[in-house]
Amino acid sequence: MSPRRNRRDGGPDERPPGGGAWLERTEDGPDGEWIVRVVSGASAVKAYRCxxxxxxxxxxxxxxxxxxxxxxxxxxxxxxxxxxxRARTRRGPTGRRF
Incomplete structure (x- = not known):
């Protein structure tokens, strides 16, 4: 497993609403490499389904x-x-397609 690293692509959505900074990292796991972005409660303006x-x-x-x-x-x-x-590799799918 390689160490986590921050990724700064400079893409069009680099900053959340309100001008704050995204907290983004790359994670390696048994299910592959993922880009993971932390969304603060203040920046979460819509409902989503986990x-x-x-x-x-x-x-x-x-x-x-x-x-x-x-x-x-x-x-x-x-x-x-x-x-x-954090538990995604320890549990089965919910029946919904990721």
């Missing part, structure tokens, strides 16, 4: 956005509760 537990992440709740490092498409990004992200 693929780990299939429960809603309500607006104002801090969470993670993750997508495969080898895929740059916005359609591949998923919003996760932090504990669900």
């Amino acid at each position: 693929p780990g537990c299939d429960q809603e992440i309500p607006p104002g709740t801090g969470h993670l956005v993750a997508w495969p490092a080898d895929v740059g498409s916005i359609e591949d990004r998923r919003h996760w509760h932090q504990p669900c992200w």
Whole structure:
């Protein structure tokens, strides 16, 4: 397992609403390499469905956005509760497609 590293691509969505800074890193795991972005509660303005537990992440709740490092498409990004992200390799799928 290689160490985590910050990635600064300078892409169009480098800063969240309100001008704050994204906290983004690359993670290697048994399920591949992922880009993981921390979303603060203040920046979370929409509701999302967590693929780990299939429960809603309500607006104002801090969470993670993750997508495969080898895929740059916005359609591949998923919003996760932090504990669900950490447990993703220890539990089965929820029945929803990631």
